[in-house]
Amino acid sequence: MPVTTGARQNLERFNVLPVADAESELLTCCASRRWAAAVAGGRPFGDPAALLAAAARELAGLDWQDVLEALEAHPRIGERVAGQDRESAWSRGEQSGMDAAAAELRAAMIEGNRAYEARFDHVFLICATGRSAAEMLGRLQARLGNDEDTERAVVRDELAKIVELRLTKLLNEPRPAKDDAGLAETTGDAV
Numbered sequence: 384m385p386v387t388t389g390a391r392q393n394l395e396r397f398n399v400l401p402v403a404d405a406e407s408e409l410l411t412c413c414a415s416r417r418w419a420a421a422v423a424g425g426r427p428f429g430d431p432a433a434l435l436a437a438a439a440r441e442l443a444g445l446d447w448q449d450v451l452e453a454l455e456a457h458p459r460i461g462e463r464v465a466g467q468d469r470e471s472a473w474s475r476g477e478q479s480g481m482d483a484a485a486a487e488l489r490a491a492m493i494e495g496n497r498a499y500e501a502r503f504d505h506v507f508l509i510c511a512t513g514r515s516a517a518e519m520l521g522r523l524q525a526r527l528g529n530d531e532d533t534e535r536a537v538v539r540d541e542l543a544k545i546v547e548l549r550l551t552k553l554l555n556e557p558r559p560a561k562d563d564a565g566l567a568e569t570t571g572d573a574v
Contacts (some may be wrong), residue, residue, distance in 0.1 A: 390554040397554075409438075411470045412549035413542070414456030415449045418442055422504075431554050438550055442543055447535065454505050455540060459571035460519050461492040473549060477511045484516035492516065495523040502527060503534055510544035517570050 397405060402423055409419035420443040428434040445453075456470070461481050467473075481492070499507040507523050514522075526534060 387555060389557065392555050393556065393558060394428060394431055394434060396558065408553060412454050412467060412553060413442065413546045415445055415453040417449045418445055418453070434545060435550055439543060442546055450539060450542065451505055454508055457506055457508055459496045459506055460511060461489055461496070473552060481516045488516050488520060492520050495520060498527060499523060503531065508538050508541045509525065509539050510548070512548055
C-alpha cells in the first residue's frame with residue numbers, strides 16, 4: 384500500500400482512539416468481534432504495513448465460528464446493499480461488476496447463491512473488486528465442487544483480500560479538519 388500523508392495521519396488517529404472506537408472502525412473492515420478486539424489491542428502501529436500485517440495475522444488465527452460471524456456482514460453477490468454508511472458504500476463499490484449484468488446472468492447468480500448456501504451453509508464470499516459478473520459466477524460455480532475444508536480455505540483467503548482492501552480504504556479515507564478526539568487532521572494526499 385502506498386503510504387500517503389493521509390494514511391499516516393489516519394493511522395496516528397487510529398492509534399489513539401478509545402478501544403471501543405478503534406474496534407468500531409475495524410468492524411467496518413471485518414465483522415468478527417474477536418478480530419477487531421485483537422487488532423485494536425495491538426496498537427500502536429508504527430506504520431500502515433504493521434497494521435496490515437497484524438490484521439492478516441489475527442485473521443489467519445480466527446476460529447471458523449469467528450469467520451462465520453464476519454461472513455454475516457457480507458451481502459450476497461448481486462444483492463444491492465442499501466444504506467449510507469461506509470461499509471454499505473464499500474460493498475456497493477466492490478460489487479460494481481454486477482451493475483451491468485444481463486438479467487440471465489443475475490438470475491444465474493441468484494440460483495448459484497442458493498445452491499452455494501445450501502451446500503456450505505453460509506454466504507458465497509469472493510473479493511469482488513475488479514471482477515466482472517461473469518467471472519464471479521464462474522468462480523461460484525467452480526467452488527460448488529469444493530469439499531468443505533477446501534472451501535473454508537478459499538473463504539479465508541477471500542476474506543483476507545477483502546479485509547486488506549478495506550483497511551487500505553480506511554487508512555486512505557479523507558478525514559474532516561478536526562475529528563472527535565480533537566486531533567488536528569488534514570486530508571493530505573489521501574484523496
